[in-house]
Amino acid sequence: MFDSELSIHCIHSMYSGINISQTDARPMYLQIMEQIRARIVAGDWAAGKELPSIRALAAALSVSVITIKRAYLDLENEGVIVTRHGKGSFVAEVNGLAAELQEEKIDEHLAAAAGLGQQLGLTPEELADRLRRAIRNVDRK
């Protein structure tokens, strides 16, 4: 049932980019979900790619099986991955999924900016001006 030492080392290096931080206040399953999403958004993990099995990823990250299960289940509910019973989990074959995730991300950042603007007492117009200025700065680069 056990892989040889060589393949275990391969698995370690394959997912070595996924980290659990103890100083991150978010629960471990959310940290894992976000790092998987990031790989899918970036196109590193293409549609149809098979994800590591729950137990393999748990072993590679030294994190409990139940934590990885929770992360996969939530990613499945979001439509980011699909799980075929007995076959494994795969990156979902949804057109524009990456774009969808990017848009969610943008909404998150804009909501955060809106919240900060309110705290600083900015009017919607002032905030919009700042956004335009930021866009001009990006264009210049």
Next chain:
Amino acid sequence: MTQTKHIEMRNVRKAFRFFTLEDLSLDLEPGQIMGFVGPNGAGKSTTIRLLTGLLAPDAGEIRVLGHAMPAAQTLAKRDIGFVSDDMRLFGHATLGWHMQFVASIYPGWDEQYARTLVRRFNLRPQQNVSGLSSGEHAKAVLLLALARRPRLLILDEPTSGLDPVARHELLGEFMDVLRDEDRSILFSSHNTVDVERISDRITFIDRGRLVDSSDKEDFLERWRRIHLQLPAGVALPELPHVVSRVQDGLFVTLTTNRFSPDLISFLGAGVREVQRMSLEEIFVANVMHHRETRGL
């Protein structure tokens, strides 16, 4: 078809002159890691001695890998690997001698895996055990248990006294065992960081009684600390599932063990912050609450 539970304890009682383990029930399914957490003197080691057949219960039922304990302990022990931090190998013999000795007793001994572990743990089979550091000794004891490929590993404080690097290596090795869905681990610890990281189920005990036992994610989802600022002149009513409440003027900190969004909408605008809790914080709050309820 239901699989045989790896551990089944039902209403177990064991009395000593100054300590009684009372009404303990515990389940461990194949493929799971259970973290068994309690303060010093809670009854962790007594429980483990009952599970490994070193003690017989006064009342209740214990089954390990389907075998009644302690009656069928000879059968059960073939498939149990037990490691405790007070185990001592023979100082005048080498690790290699110990490996041969264990291999001659247990038919499941996996020589190739043993050699892999020797390399990964950076041990030397030809070295006398008396020359090992405490961390190397702990790794050697664990190697002897792991290489037997037991279906159930029972580990009493396996990471206590180890440096962070050795702990990291051991945790990695535990998780590797769990790649196989038919193996399981019960480990006792008061290092809640290790327990939080690798356990699927967590059981808290205190002063001989079970405090709480549940899936780890469930624990982490249920417990929250809520910081409130009350409007002047308003008193906070009694709330259900609040295990502790500390008030300083208008500022109140609540700890709940049954968090729900309803609670937040009930508390309304006064909520300043809702915090998740680490397993250590949950453990302490849980034990304190349990002691209060029992009037201790």
